[in-house]
Amino acid sequence: MQATAEQIHKIAQEHLQKQRAYEKVLHVCFGPGCLASGSKPAHEKLSAAVEREGLSRKVLLKKVGCMGLCGRGPLVVVGDDEVFYQGIGKRSVDDDVEMLVEYLKTGALAEKLLMDGPEKGKKYTHMSEVPFYSCQKKMVMEDVGRIDPDSIDEYLAAGGYTALRKALSMKPDDIIESVKKAGLRGKGGGGFLAATKWRSCRDAHGSPKYIMANGDEGDPGAFMDRALMEGNPHLVLEGMIIGAFAIAGGQGFIYVRDEYPLAVQRLVAATAEARRLGFLGEDICGSGFDFDIRIVRGGGAFVCGESTALMSSIEGKGGEPRAKYVHTVEHGLWNLPSNLNNVETWATVPHIINKGHEWFASIGTAGSKGTKAFSLVGKVQNTGIIEVPMGMTLKEIIFDLGGGIPKGRKFKAVQTGGPSGGCIPADHLDKPVDFDSLYDLGSMMGSGGMIVMDERDCMVDVARYFLKFLVEESCGKCVPCREGVRRMYEIVDRIASGQGRSGDLEHLEELGKAIQLGSLCGLGQSAPNPLLSTLRYFREEYEAHITKKKCPAGVCKPLIKFTVNEKCNGCMVCARECPTECISGEKQKPHVIEQDKCVRCGNCFEACRFDAVTIE
Amino acid sequence: MPKVNLSVDGKKIQADKGAFLLDVCRDNHIPVPSLCHNEALGSDGRCRLCVVEVRRGNRTRMVTSCLFPAAEGVEAITQSANIALVRKTVLELLWARCPESDEIARLARSHGVSDVRYQKDNDKGKCILCNLCIRTCESVVGVSALGLSGKGPVKKVTTPFDEPSETCIGCGACAFVCPTGHIQMWDKEGVRNIWGRKFEMAACAKCGTHFAPLYQLEYISKTSGASMDRLRTCPDCR
Amino acid sequence: MTQSSACCGGKGGDVTVDLAKVDGIIDKYGRDRAGILGMFQDIQREYRYLPKDAVAHVCRTLGVPLAKGYEVATFFKALSLKPRGKYTIQVCLGTACHLKGGPNVIEQFERELSVKTGDTTADKKFTLESVNCLGACALAPLVRVDEKDFGKTTPGTVKKVVKAF
Structure with missing residues (x-):
């Protein structure tokens, strides 16, 4: 079906009307954090309770993507004024659901589920009062957590695919010019100007041109791309389609991290929906422009976030990067012109088209916009x-x-x-x-x-952690990265075990510099950064490990010992938390840690409320 | 082929546009070391020994000369403190990986590396993962019996599943091209041993010398159309 | 540590591969080499690991040299040439999980199950793996057993997790 503009408009309006028929819309967060802390059973019980209480015609329950404050999940946000409930089911799902139903019936706030403010007894009622939200400026995340990501109607009702329609009426060169004036820089890491890449790819010879989105979010500790892909997949698609039109791209790929099965599923479903309504495929929105997108799963290799390795992987090979003296915008995937941007970069594009480059460029700093x-x-x-x-x-x-x-x-x-x-x-x-x-x-x-x-984190341990990660994730193609990083790890591991020697730090700096200079791809060239930056700012901590054989933060296991001091009142909490049962003592009597059996996990230290466990 | 003007170590050079800098240097008798480059097989950028510095405008950057295309106005230098640091580091790391390789030790010493500061490996043999064997097997021999396995520090050259390869023809080209002599191949009593497999050697119809694996001759006959009768005579007697 | 343990042909634990099923998977990707990683992943979902015979069959069908297919099969962490246990326990060691005690949790699993990370228990029930970030850092340290997530784990919760299966 090739839906006309009027038909799309009608779908959006009807969807809005349908929602307005409800007195209250209740958003239940189905983001990764909330799911892991139990939003699914909470939703099921809530849904059953709404049904039971005969509220189903008044209340609409919506499953949405990540609302952001994952640490407080599961989250539920109700109504246009966004009443903010958190920690649903933390104590008892049934009790909490009961309180929510009461609120839905009577309008009396479920006080216990509101978030505590800084002053005692004072709670935040609405999302907009919570500083975590009020200090933000949402653009790509605006509808993540508001719309049901499984429904294209929801996206359309939120104004989705209007930017695409507008872009299709523009000249491709004007789109690129607009993105250029906006100053959009790639959000995947390098910060390269998006329009420069688009321009080169458009001008490059060869066909088809490939348009790719990097959703291989491999950085440990980063999951915003996951939240975006799972929470608003159509926004990524819309940005890509606009980019493809500007570049004259013919085939698109989204490379998604294997560890994110839900993102894969959502994107596959979203492409099918977009195809159904004529936003993908032949003659998009009647413009004569053909473009389609395939979702490709990664294989769990960090290096595949690097552009050439990512392309090698899409081609069905191992993920080894290559030198980029010949740019991928000219010779990329299957040696044809290829434009790769991160999913967040793509998701920014519809906003620039809809609200204009002046608006976009007014946000941010001189060199980094948006x-x-x-x-x-x-x-x-x-x-x-x-x-x-x-x-x-x-x-x-x-x-x-x-x-x-x-x-x-x-x-x-x-x-x-x-x-x-x-x-x-x-x-x-x-x-x-x-x-x-x-x-x-x-x-x-x-x-x-x-x-x-x-202060309880050791910088030597942090450097050691990242080096270990990089040793395993190096593709192994070039010598400095494959051999050099594992030797850096060996040295730092030695330092962390109290076997450091004088000269180690100078050796690490020299080796680090050589790896930065000599590695083939960005992964190797930046691999020494976690080490060198900690060495730059926390050198004395390294020196303490080497000369005093001490870990000041109390983390590096071979250098520390846990003991119980005189503050112990014999509450037994630490003993219960000890995984190796090496804490002896009776109630009300000081405890003793058996050093031979202690694995130095620090559980007792974290569990003790009387500062009675000391790290030496 | 259009020509471009560039300079290497201050020497003005005219070269084919797009020719790799390493080849340009060598053609002009400017030595640049490398371990993974081979004229017949091209470049891969693995060993990082051939790095040089390139200045364009007021920006200097380190590049892989075996992959960097010659372009108008390029100013390259092949010796600098940073270049020496990378080459010495690479060689020390390879020496630690392959302590048995005389070739690596020789090259390392010639670059001023006197000793290895790391615990020497004892499980990597002499393989430096230059990939020349794999590329030879794929693009010269045309059988792709060899490949890489794993990634990172456990990456290695091997036959599929570490088992004798069904597609290997026993030609020994991989052993021939290996710069460190890592690949073991020996002929004994009319049988060639390589990559865990035994190959029956064909005896020359005229002189009787065991000169090539029968498999290899059959493969050549099949791909080139030459008759087995002709191939069964060794090149010396043909 | 070498990859030689990856070869499992005929050494027990190997399953009989249903080639028709594998063909179905190959067809799903249009018999295109570009889909080889996806094919391997789908096959692995079927057998809980990637059997050698299936790798060979895919390569033969696609006309890809076995050595190249083996490269792909061993490059990606998502693929395993070794049979795995009934349940896969993934302990996240992303940065946030590392800082909040992930290493203590995985060590406790090793003690509790008497296996090393990467291995399978003798009764073939659990395979213990570390994983670099599951993208739920706010709940660090995170443990995932197949589809089920356990957030804010400690060495003390390990027993509970194991008992749940």
Whole structure:
């Protein structure tokens, strides 16, 4: 079916009318975080209760994508004024569902399910009052968490595919010009100007031209692309179709991480729906333009986030990168002109087309325009997905949105850019978050992971962690990355085990520089960053491991020992938490940790409420 | 082929546009080391020994000379502190990987690497993963009996499932092209042993020397159309 | 550590591959080499691992040298040439999970099940794997058993997870 503009408009209007017939729309978060904390059973019970109470004609239950504040899930948001309920079923699903039903019946707020404010006894009622949300500027995430991602009608009702229709009436060159004036930079890591790539690909000889979206979000600690693909798949498709029209692309591919089965499923379903209504396939919206998109699953290889490795994988080969002296926009997939952008970059395009490049360029900083989605995780109060204007400071993100560090501990560093990025210390918290300032700090924007670390995190251990990751994820093609990174790991592992030697740090710096200079692809060239940035900002911590054989943060197991001090009142909590049952003692009597059996997991330390467990 | 003007170490050179810098250097007697490049097989960019620096405008960057196409106005230098750092690092790393390889030790020493600071490997043999054997088997011999397996530090060259390959013809081209002598091949009593498989050697119809595996002759006969009778005579007696 | 353990032909635990079924999967991808990774993944879903005979059959059908198919089969972490247990326990060791104690959780699984990460229990019930980020970092450390997620785990919750299956 080739739906006309009028028919599409009608579908959208009818859908809106249908929703307006309900008194209340109740959004239940089916994002990855909320699903893992039990939103599915909560939804089932809620649904049954609504039915039982005869509310089904008044209340519409909607399953939506990630609402962002994953750490407080499962989340439920009700009505146009967005009453914000959190932690549904944390205590008892039945009780919480009962409270929600009461609210639906009488309008009396379910106080217990509202989020606590900073002052005691004061709670936030609406989403807009919660600083985590009010400090954000949503663009690509705007409808994620609002619409049912399984329904194209929902997307149409939210104004979906209007940008495509508008773009199809424009000249391709004008679209590229608009994206150029907007200043859109690739959000997958490098920050390359999108319009420059589009221009070169359009001008390149060869046909068909391939249009690709990178959804192989491999950075550990980053999941905003997942939230986007699962929460609003049509937005990604719409951006790609517009890009394909501008570039004169003929076939599209979305390369999705294998670990995200739901994203794969949603995107496959979305392409079928888009095809049904004529947004994909032949003669798109009657414009004469043909383009289609295939969803390709990745195989669980971090290196396939690199453009040439990704293309090699789509071709059905192992994911080895190649040198890019001949650009992929000219000779990419199957040696033909190919344009690859990250899914978030594509999802930005419909907004630029609809609201104009002036609007887009008015957001952000001089060099980095628009917004960026991040996953804010680690040692921070409010963990989840955020989208903020470029240029917001790290401090604002971590303390205003994020609510600071839990357990009254001290902020130590924030890691951005995943295994290609670095750790930024407290001294630089006032720096704006944009492509260039993060690079100057020895880190990078990367795809958008932001991992907060506190005083209980050891920077040597963090460097060791990333190196171990990179050792396994190196494709093994070139010598500096394959051999060099594992040797860096060996040295750092030795330091973390108390076997460090003088000269190790200088050796690491030299080796790191050689790997940066000599590696074939971006993965290898940036592999030393996590190590070098921690060495730059936390050198004394490395030195403590080497010379004093001590881990100041109390993390590196061979260098630490847990003991019970005189504050112990014999409450037995630590003993219950100990996985190896090595804590002995009776109730009300001081406990003792049997050192031979202790595996130094730190459970007792975390469990004790009386500061009675000491790390030496 | 259109020509371009460039310079290498200050020397003005005219070269075919798009020719790889490594070939341009060697054609002009400017030595650049490499381990994974072969004229017949082309380049792969694996070993990173051939890195040079290229200046364009006021930007200097390190490039892989075996893959970098010659272009107008390129100013390349083949010696610098950074280039030396990368080459020495690569050689020290390969020496640690393949301590038994005399070729790597020799090359490392000639680049000023006197010792290895790492725990030497004992499970990699002399294989530096240059891929020349695989590329030979694929594009010269045309059978693709060899490939890579795994990724990262466990990556290796092997036959499928580490078992004797059904497609191998025992020609030994892989062993011949290997720069470090990693691939083991030996002929004994009319039988060739390679990659865990035994091949019956054909005896020359005239001189009786065992000169090539029967399999290889049959493969040549099949692909070239030459008769087996003719092929059964060794090249010396033909 | 070599990949030689990957070859499992005839060494027990190998299943009989239904070639007609494999053909169906190959057809689904239009008999196109580009789909080889997807084919391997679909076959793995069928048998819980990627049997050697299936790899060979796919390569033969597509006209891809076996060595190239083997390259793909061993490059990607999502594919396993070794038979796996009835349930796969994935312990996330993404950055957030690492910081919040993921390594302690996986070590506890190793003790509890008496296996090393990457291996399968003797009774073939569980395969224990580490995974680099499952994308639910707010619930670190995360453990996934097949489709079921367990958030904010500690070494103490390991027993409960194992008992649930």
